[in-house]
Amino acid sequence: MDSKKTDIKSFEYEELVAFLKEMGQPAFRGKQVFSWLHEKCVDSFDQMTNLSKALREELKETCDLRPLKKREVLTSEIDGTKKYLFELCDGFLIESVMMPYKHGNSVCVSSQVGCNMGCSFCASTINGCERNLTASEILGQVYEIQKDIGERVSNIVIMGMGEPMINYDNVVRFVRIISDENALHISQRNITISTCGIIPAIISMSDERLKVTLALSLHAPNDEIRKKIMPVAKKYKIADVLSACDLYFEKTGRRVTFEYCLIDHVNDKPEHARELAQLLKGRNAHVNLIPVNPTPENNYGAAKEKDIETFQNILETAGITTTRRREMGRDISGACGQLVRRKL
Ligand code: SAH
Secondary structure (H helix, E strand, O other): OOOOOEEHHHOOHHHHHHHHHHOOOOHHHHHHHHHHHHOOOOOOHHHOOOOOHHHHHHHHHHEEOOOOEEEEEEEOOOOOOEEEEEEOOOOOEEEEEEEEEOOEEEEEOOOEEEOOOOOOOOHHHOOOEEEEOOHHHHHHHHHHHHHHHOOOEEEEEEOOOOOOOOOHHHHHHHHHHHOOOOOOOOOHHHEEEEEOOOHHHHHHHOOOOOOOEEEEEOOOOOHHHHHHHOHHHHOOOHHHHHHHHHHHHHHHOOOOEEEEEEEOOOOOOHHHHHHHHHHHOOOOOEEEEEEOOOOOOOOOOEOOHHHHHHHHHHHHHOOOEEEEOOOOOHHHOOOOOHHHHHHO
């Protein structure tokens, strides 16, 4: 990656118009280039055929498109899920997943190279975090996948490698660009940002005037258990994280989803379900239950079917809506960070 060159694909619409204006171009040129970059998703300036040759050359010299190299694609024989391994310009590897649902194609994107959060069940965090992704690199994952499958992507979850709230500015930029009416125009309501619960970032996010869904990786009914599996819990208490989520709901009107990864004998017993129900009582909450995906590095077992059912029943009886995350792509290292891990 040539860092001296401008990362033109990370500009929001108005910024791109201003950038081209500086180069002496009229405002409509900004619209044209934005459309090439984010609607037609081209890989080179040469494809921007309605620009003069001189302008294309100038853009080539000063700007960078930060292309992603598709290194590997695995397709699940069970459910059609596709897992992608991409190489960034500086050689780092990231992964993304495409899940074909009846309601449309959903893409799970990474927000960082690795992760620093240290959750004990997660494979993405084992080697720490190398760097944040630029907005253009997060966008590139969606664009490459859309080209690969030849179909529209309608849903995005920011649940791949990394903690999106640590890469806050680039993630917000990504959301604004991908939902722009001059770009892919993916509805913000169809975008979910998943976080382990960085309180100041959740508070800032509630003021961004975005309509995205916030998902909190809760994974425990109390601080004691949470601290054992998520180091971030040592910094932020559950009560305070939930207050930040309440604020997000008040300001955006978007119901927060609570992710709860069920680990055998750690957090999956009836008493944990009752404690969780108590914790979430009175909130417009939705709990997404996920049997933990065992990885070679953690010694966790997925919760047993019977325990999951009991857990879910206790929550439902307490008036809390739940879903069970469908486990997609089990046969292709579906869980967070597992594919990159295998490569390393
Ligand atoms: N850092 C963010 C987003 C990335 S992780 C977050 O913490 O939310 C996306 C989701 O996958 C999180 O809910 C995370 O806890 C979960 N996850 C990670 N490893 C997993 C595993 N082995 N099994 C099941 N879920 C896992």
